Amino acid sequence: MAFQDRTLTCRDCGAEFVFTSGEQEFYAQKGFEHEPTRCPQCRRARKRDRSSSSGDRTMFDAVCSQCGAATQVPFSPRPDKPVYCQDCYRAVAGRRAR
Numbered sequence: 001m002a003f004q005d006r007t008l009t010c011r012d013c014g015a016e017f018v019f020t021s022g023e024q025e026f027y028a029q030k031g032f033e034h035e036p037t038r039c040p041q042c043r044r045a046r047k048r049d050r051s052s053s054s055g056d057r058t059m060f061d062a063v064c065s066q067c068g069a070a071t072q073v074p075f076s077p078r079p080d081k082p083v084y085c086q087d088c089y090r091a092v093a094g095r096r097a098r
């Protein structure tokens with residue numbers, strides 16, 4: 001069965017994009033039943049969003065070793081490691097960079 005280029009409309013930005021015969025073949029080989037609903041740009045943007053905000057990152061409650069403020073850190077706080085709130089972290093990291 002031969003595939004033919006098809007023009008689809010992106011559901012995010014409304015732009016038209018070409019679902020090429022090569023892509024259709026790829027989709028068919030992978031067993032994807034749905035055609036793409038977004039243009040390549042929006043697909044890439046969404047992928048970037050997902051990896052940067054990595055949705056289910058667990059945050060742990062911690063107390064800043066510097067100023068004693070309650071804060072949250074993306075790792076389990078350990079008693080032998082200092083934990084900083086965002087402000088102090090920035091100050092500490094800034095000092096280290098210089």
Ligand SMILES: [Zn+2]
Binds near residue numbers: 011012014015040043
């Ligand atoms: Zn789009």
Ligand SMILES: [Zn+2]
Binds near residue numbers: 066068085086088089
């Ligand atoms: Zn602090």
